[in-house]
Amino acid sequence: MSTKEKPAPCGYGGSHARPPRLELRVYVLDRSPRSAVTVINLERLCEQYVSGRYRIQTIDLLRNPDRCREDQIVAVPTVERHWPLPRRRVIGTLADSERAVAGLELGAVN
Amino acid sequence: MKNRKPRAAVLPRGLEKAPTGIRGLDEITGGGLPRNRPTLVCGGPGCGKTLIGIEFLVHGAIDYDEPGVFLAFEETEEELARNIATLGFDLKRLAAQKKLMTDYIRVERHEIEETGEYDLEGLFIRIGAAIDAIHAKRVVLDTIEVLFGGLTNHGIVRAELRRLFCWLKDKGVTAIITGERGHDMLSRYGLEEYVADCVILLDNRVIDQISTRRLRVVKYRGSAHGSNEYPFLITSQGLSVLPVTSIGLDYEASTKRVSSGVPRLDTLLGGQGYYRGSSVLISGCAGTGKSTLAAVFAAAACERRERFLYLTFEESQNQILRNMRSVGVHLERFVKEGLLHFHAARPTCQGLESHLAVIHELVTSFKPSAMVMDPVTNLTTVGSVADVKSMLARLIDFLKMKQITLLSTSLTAGGDNEEQSEVGISSLMDTWILVRNLETNGERNRGLYILKSRGMPHSNQVREFVLSAKGIRLVDVYTGQGTVLTGSARLAQLARERAEETLQEQELEVQRAAAAAQITALQVQMRAAEQELKRLTMAAALHEHSVSQSRAEISRNRMADKDAAVLPGGAHVH
Numbered sequence: 001m002s003t004k005e006k007p008a009p010c011g012y013g014g015s016h017a018r019p020p021r022l023e024l025r026v027y028v029l030d031r032s033p034r035s036a037v038t039v040i041n042l043e044r045l046c047e048q049y050v051s052g053r054y055r056i057q058t059i060d061l062l063r064n065p066d067r068c069r070e071d072q073i074v075a076v077p078t079v080e081r082h083w084p085l086p087r088r089r090v091i092g093t094l095a096d097s098e099r100a101v102a103g104l105e106l107g108a109v110n
Numbered sequence: 111m112k113n114r115k116p117r118a119a120v121l122p123r124g125l126e127k128a129p130t131g132i133r134g135l136d137e138i139t140g141g142g143l144p145r146n147r148p149t150l151v152c153g154g155p156g157c158g159k160t161l162i163g164i165e166f167l168v169h170g171a172i173d174y175d176e177p178g179v180f181l182a183f184e185e186t187e188e189e190l191a192r193n194i195a196t197l198g199f200d201l202k203r204l205a206a207q208k209k210l211m212t213d214y215i216r217v218e219r220h221e222i223e224e225t226g227e228y229d230l231e232g233l234f235i236r237i238g239a240a241i242d243a244i245h246a247k248r249v250v251l252d253t254i255e256v257l258f259g260g261l262t263n264h265g266i267v268r269a270e271l272r273r274l275f276c277w278l279k280d281k282g283v284t285a286i287i288t289g290e291r292g293h294d295m296l297s298r299y300g301l302e303e304y305v306a307d308c309v310i311l312l313d314n315r316v317i318d319q320i321s322t323r324r325l326r327v328v329k330y331r332g333s334a335h336g337s338n339e340y341p342f343l344i345t346s347q348g349l350s351v352l353p354v355t356s357i358g359l360d361y362e363a364s365t366k367r368v369s370s371g372v373p374r375l376d377t378l379l380g381g382q383g384y385y386r387g388s389s390v391l392i393s394g395c396a397g398t399g400k401s402t403l404a405a406v407f408a409a410a411a412c413e414r415r416e417r418f419l420y421l422t423f424e425e426s427q428n429q430i431l432r433n434m435r436s437v438g439v440h441l442e443r444f445v446k447e448g449l450l451h452f453h454a455a456r457p458t459c460q461g462l463e464s465h466l467a468v469i470h471e472l473v474t475s476f477k478p479s480a481m482v483m484d485p486v487t488n489l490t491t492v493g494s495v496a497d498v499k500s501m502l503a504r505l506i507d508f509l510k511m512k513q514i515t516l517l518s519t520s521l522t523a524g525g526d527n528e529e530q531s532e533v534g535i536s537s538l539m540d541t542w543i544l545v546r547n548l549e550t551n552g553e554r555n556r557g558l559y560i561l562k563s564r565g566m567p568h569s570n571q572v573r574e575f576v577l578s579a580k581g582i583r584l585v586d587v588y589t590g591q592g593t594v595l596t597g598s599a600r601l602a603q604l605a606r607e608r609a610e611e612t613l614q615e616q617e618l619e620v621q622r623a624a625a626a627a628q629i630t631a632l633q634v635q636m637r638a639a640e641q642e643l644k645r646l647t648m649a650a651a652l653h654e655h656s657v658s659q660s661r662a663e664i665s666r667n668r669m670a671d672k673d674a675a676v677l678p679g680g681a682h683v684h
Contacts, residue, residue, distance in 0.1 A: 027229055038226075061232060065239045072216045073232035075261070088223075091261075095226030103223030 022046070022054035023083035024104070027073050030060040034093055038077040041094035047104040057082075081105065116664050125332045128176070128248070128284040131169025132162065134351030138327055138336040143308055148275050150305040151298040153312030158323060158344055158654060159288040160185070160193070162312070163250035165348050166286055168199045170197045170248045171209035176284075179240040179249035180212040183256035187212045197348045199552045208244045217260030224262055230270040234277065241281060249285040268299075275304050296328065307401060307631040313339070322461030323643045325351050341463030345471060352467050363387070363565075368480065368515055371410030372403070374584035375543075375558070378573065380566035384541055386479075387513035388564075389506050391486075391536055393520040394545035398556055399427075399577055400519035403545070404482040405434040405441060406582055407517050412444035419481035420452045423488040427452035438581040451476050462493040462501045469505060473514065480515035486535070488522045499535055506538055540564045545575060555597035558584065574600070 026042060028035030039058060046054045059067055061076065071080075075091040081104045090103035101107055128622060129142035136142050143149045143166070151159050167178035182190055190212050191201040204210035213236060241249065257267050287305055289297030291313075296302045300307055309328040314321050324339040340511050342351040367382035376383040392400045404420075411418045421528045430452070431441055444450035453472055457465070473481070489498045502518075509516050520535065536542050541563040547554045556575040560568045573584040574596045587601050588595035595603050 012202075027232070034227060041226075045166075061235055065235045068232045068236040068239070069213060073216055074215060074230055074236075074257075075222075075228045076231040077228060078232070090223040090225045092224050092226030092228045099223055100225040103225060 019063055021083065022050050022081065022106075023053060023057070025057045025059060025071075025080045025082050026045075027059050027061055027067065027071070027076060027078045027080070029038070029062050029076055037095075038079065038093045041057060042079055045094065045100060045104075045106060049101060080102065124196070127333075128170070129174060130162075130166045131173050132165050132349050132351060134342065135162075135325070135349075136342065138325075138340060138351060138589045139308075139330060139515065140335060141331055142287070143284055144330070144333070145284050147307040147469050148278055148280060148287050148305045148310040149310065150287050150289060150297065150301055151310045151312065152289040152291050152301070154314060154450070155289075156290045157312035157314050157604075158342070158349060159312060160252050161344060161349055162310075163286045163288060164190075164194055164197070164254050167210055168197070168204070169196065171204055172199075172451070176247035176251065177209045177244040178211075179237070179244070179246045180210065180250045180252065181237060181254075182212060182214045182252055183217060186214045196346070198346070199339055202248050207325065211240050211244050211246070217256050217619050222260065228263075228266065230257070230267070230274070233270075234274065237274075237278075238281075242285060247283055249283045250288070250294050251285065252288045253290065255297065255299050257300065264299075268304075271301070272304050307429055308333075317461070322463045324463070339463075341467050343464060343467040343471065350467065350471060352463075352470055362513075365514055368414075369410075371406035372582050372584060375403075376567040378560055378571070378584075379541070379563055380568055381402050382566075384515060384517075385565065386515055387491050388515060388540035389538060390510070390515070390541040390543070391520055391539040392517065392543045392545060393522050393536075395522055395547055398545040398547055399575060399582070400521070400545055401430070401484055402434065402437055402439065402577060402582060403543070404484050404517055404519055405430065405439045407480070408450060408482060409441060409444070412441070412447075412449040415449065415639040416479035417477060418444070418450050419476055419478035419479065420450060421469065421472075421483045422454045423457050423483070436579065437577050438579050451478070457492045459486045460487060460492075462497050465489065465492070466501050466505055470508065473509070473512065475656045478514060480507070480517070483516065483547060485521045487520035487522075495535075499538070502535055503538055508576055536561075551599050553597050553599075557587065557596060584674055 003071040006076065024042065024046070026035075026039055028038060039056075042056060046056065059071075061068055067073065077093065077099070078089055078091050079094065090100050094100040102106050126145040127139070127141035127143065128145045129136050130139075147631045151162050153159050163180065167180055169179050170176040180190065186194070194201045201212070202208060205212070215233065215236065226631050230587045237249065240246065254271065258264060261267050275285075275287070281569055287301060289299070289301045291311075292298040292300070296309060296311060306329075308330045311328050312328045313324045313326070315324065323342050323344065326339045327335045327337065340351050342349060344350075354674045364386040366386040367384065368386050369376050369383040370379065392403050394400050407420045420427075420430070425433070431445070434441055441450055445452065451472075453468075455465070455468070460468070486498075486502065489501070493501070506516060518535075518539075524575070539562075542561040543558060544561050545556060545558050549555075556577070557572050558575040559570075559572045572586045576585055588600040644655075
């Protein structure tokens with residue numbers, strides 16, 4: 001499991017103690033080209049829409065096969081907006097940016 | 111052409127099979143499902159697809175030492191555990207023993223947005239992990255078609271399923287894949303394209319508001335299989351398929367006899383009653399005492415400490431017990447002792463085939479020595495005469511194999527065609543007894559006679575059949591003077607005959623008295639004549655005497671010659 005965390009700058013009203021943070025999970029198979037593409041696409045979208053206020057957790061299902069069962073993963077890759085609720089999922093390489101943004105409701109976070 | 115293999119080697123010979131443990135299914139498939147290959151089981155909702163899968167795994171785990179994985183796409187683990195528990199299997203224990211594992215795979219469309227290429231590797235990983243965890247030999251995917259509902263890119267799903275089934279073969283597991291029945295295809299999404307080895311179709315057809323479950327092996331590559339539709343049952347012990355048509359006509363014929371329960375009837379049947387394992391039909395109109403004959407037969411069997419199955423299609427157990435009490439047949443104690451088992455079911459509660467299946471189950475579990483179906487004709491409410499005949503033929507074959515005597519009663523419409531209306535099923539029967547109402551002089555009486563009884567000499571006589579609080583009695587009918595009389599006509603005729611005899615006797619008495627009087631009179635007359643004769647003789651003697659006296663006197667007076675001749679009668683000859 002590799003966790004990439006970007007520093008979350010305070011850009012939200014200033015006086016509030018903690019800004020809302022977007023938590024994303026990517027379920028991939030390590031070293032597969034499709035997985036790499038997905039992660040790159042996700043990072044690009046996050047920078048575009050929720051720059052600095054997100055955290056991406058990448059879960060390699062080959063190394064953590066139990067997570068398939070625990071997190072009900074069928075399709076690979078799967079991207080989940082884990083926080084804030086409700087959770088949203090999209091599958092695929094996020095090649096269709098519009099659908100990915102709509103599916104993960106990245107726009108609504110702003 | 112040298113490299114060409116001989117044909118026999120190409121064909122899969124002695125295809126290895128994995129027994130399902132489901133009663134009947136292994137017989138139809140000749141041993142089970144193709145080992146290490148996927149089998150498609152399809153059918154509409156509520157057909158029993160999931161149940162076949164569960165049983166396949168449970169039997170595999172318990173009976174064949176083959177652990178199994180159940181991948182549920184529609185039910186959660188808890189729901190599955192409950193379902194399995196209804197069959198009497200403890201899923202938790204099986205799971206703890208690492209013999210059975212269930213996994214609920216949730217595919218919900220509204221959560222998922224598709225944004226490019228993907229595959230179903232997550233599914234492969236889950237299935238693979240489950241198989242490896244318990245070294246599974248069997249896998250059930252129920253119902254994998256949910257994937258088509260959850261994922262919009264059917265191209266990907268199809269490609270992945272094809273890959274999945276190949277992968278399962280490589281894994282060396284025997285798999286069941288369930289699918290919904292489609293309109294034009296066997297399954298809604300054409301899974302039969304990928305699962306080509308064995309396809310089983312389940313069906314729950316409703317005809318005339320009655321549903322019957324049927325199973326058919328549509329295809330079984332490389333193996334012979336029963337191709338008919340077989341009815342199957344879902345019972346508390348699970349699924350049971352009935353390959354009833356496979357039974358042949360090669361059962362043994364017993365020479366042992368069993369009493370009908372009516373001693374006089376036994377006498378009519380060659381003196382010993384029915385053959386054991388034979389089929390007996392008692393037909394007659396309403397109220398002719400068919401059920402009573404059946405109950406008496408049951409009582410006789412229980413009296414011999416034999417187990418008896420009583421199937422009733424019309425009355426409840428308590429109703430029969432009460433009614434039979436009124437004619438002096440007490441069945442309650444046999445029920446209490448467990449010798450007599452009642453099964454009451456309306457014919458319309460299930461289809462004909464299901465009835466057959468239920469009877470099959472009952473007979474197999476209760477193991478009776480004889481049974482009653484009362485009345486068998488009620489089955490025609492759920493099937494045509496031909497259907498009933500076919501069902502009964504199979505039932506009789508089955509019972510004969512088990513040497514179980516079957517007594518069926520048959521309600522006839524009445525009228526003059528009582529014998530004809532039975533032709534449908536009577537040919538299946540070994541012994542046929544007709545009970546009929548003989549209506550004369552404003553009363554109905556019961557007459558009983560044996561129409562046929564294979565393999566035994568039997569009486570051709572009609573017997574009057576009398577029901578009383580003491581039970582059944584068969585009495586001779588009146589057959590004198592060229593007529594047959596029963597009931598009070600018979601009694602009246604007998605009384606009349608007795609009266610006539612008495613009259614004749616009286617007349618004789620009078621005649622005798624007259625003769626005696628005559629004799630007396632004659633005797634008196636004779637005595638009188640004798641006396642008259644005596645008197646005359648005496649008178650004659652007196653006369654003689656007086657004559658001789660007077661002559662002597664005269665002689666004395668005339669001093670007659672002593673030699674004077676004295677003529678008898680006093681006549682004097684001078």
